[in-house]
Amino acid sequence: MKKFIIILSTILLGGQLTAQKVTPDQLDQIKRMSRRNNHIEKTYTGTVEKLLYSFQTLGGPLSGLVFRKSDGKLTYIRFSDWYGKSFKPFLQEGKKAEIRVTGDPLLLDVLIYRDDYLRELEFSMKEEIFGMGILKAVKNETGSISLETMDKRLIQNRFFDRLVNVYNADVKSKSELNESEILICLQNGDSLLMAKGSDYSLDEIPQKLSYVKEVRDEDNPAYFRNPHVFNLYRGKASQVLISQNGSFLINTLLMNTEVVSIDEFIPENNGIVESAWVRNLEGERLLVKFDFKRGQEIKSLFELGTRTVHLMAQRDSWKILGIEEGETVNEISRGTWRHSSEDYNKNISTIEGKITTLFQTKIQGIERYTGAIIDDSIYMNIPDYTGISIGRNIKVGDQIEIEGYKKVNSDNEYHMKEYDIYYPKTIVLGKKTYSVKDLFRNGL
Incomplete structure (x- = not known):
């Protein structure tokens, strides 16, 4: 290492x-x-x-x-x-x-x-x-x-991931730049450099491209000889590499554009939908994920049938960045979607009941609990460190008492299971009490 x-x-x-x-x-x-x-x-x-x-x-x-x-x-x-x-x-x-x-x-x-x-x-x-x-x-x-x-303010901008989505840019020309690269010139003034041997050969490059590019304005601390030329990473393997190692390696990523229909929406353990199985025109099933705060909107867009979507590769799935509706593209958040303190009521509530389901995962070889269902009606988040420390002291059938914050449900979310969702401040199991980092003091 x-x-x-x-x-x-x-x-x-x-x-x-x-x-x-x-x-x-x-x-x-x-x-x-x-x-x-x-x-x-x-x-x-x-x-x-x-x-x-x-x-x-x-x-x-x-x-x-x-x-x-x-x-x-x-x-x-x-x-x-x-x-x-x-x-x-x-x-x-x-x-x-x-x-x-x-x-x-x-x-x-x-x-x-x-x-x-x-x-x-x-x-x-x-x-x-x-x-x-x-x-x-x-x-x-x-x-x-x-x-x-x-200027320290300019230098500090390197910590901010400033990217913008470009949809359906018209290709003006495409040619071999040298023995290893293809140059794609677009009508919008951008040019994309793509390595030979990528998913597309020169003849297969479509007439419209969607991509994610770095914002190169006065707030960008780097100097570019030509700020409108971007090194293009194409293909799921390249994009997964980027997601694992960080965006400092990239200038831009090419999106995958597909026409798909929904096979089924998939609820998370807490009942909120933020992923779905879709099927493209070739009949291939793809696992897609999206901002859970846009769940109802996405559900409504697909109720009429197929949609053209613009996808970014993840390790084991695709992330929806845009959904076409007529001549416009509904842009979906690019960031990591997670609950924040703003989603929860600041008043503390006390809940007692019996654990009916436990959810567990393994991260870097360490097993930890991520959530629990209480009385088949309440979902309790279990934060990372608590999920490890609670270990063998929690099991299905245990009586549990929690003090915590109740999530405020939004009409924009799509819930397939109507659980009340809580973030705990303390968890009591038998005679043992676990203190959890406070949601409003440290964030999630």
């Missing part, structure tokens, strides 16, 4: 890795870049030779540069994408600058290992590169900036 974290950190801050065996020299270089306790700072004067953009040939975020020092040698300098917009005004190709960098004492002057990315970079520069480091500050004739003086 530690080795994986080191490699991942190096991809983000210290270089590009390809699917090749890690050699001793490469691992040594990775460790030196990641081990910060012995890093030193140096200041170089010279010329910005080339600005470097991450992950794609067009439109990627600015994340580094090749700098020619005063001794004539080239050095490879990296920085995080979210510093791009702040650094860019002071980094102009062919212009003089003074930069302050940090790095391993040896690697600042000597490269132990050159991966494919660095070899290709040297080939494009037609010169050898000596050393690598991380940019901390830059000064040119127009002014200066450093990590310490950057």
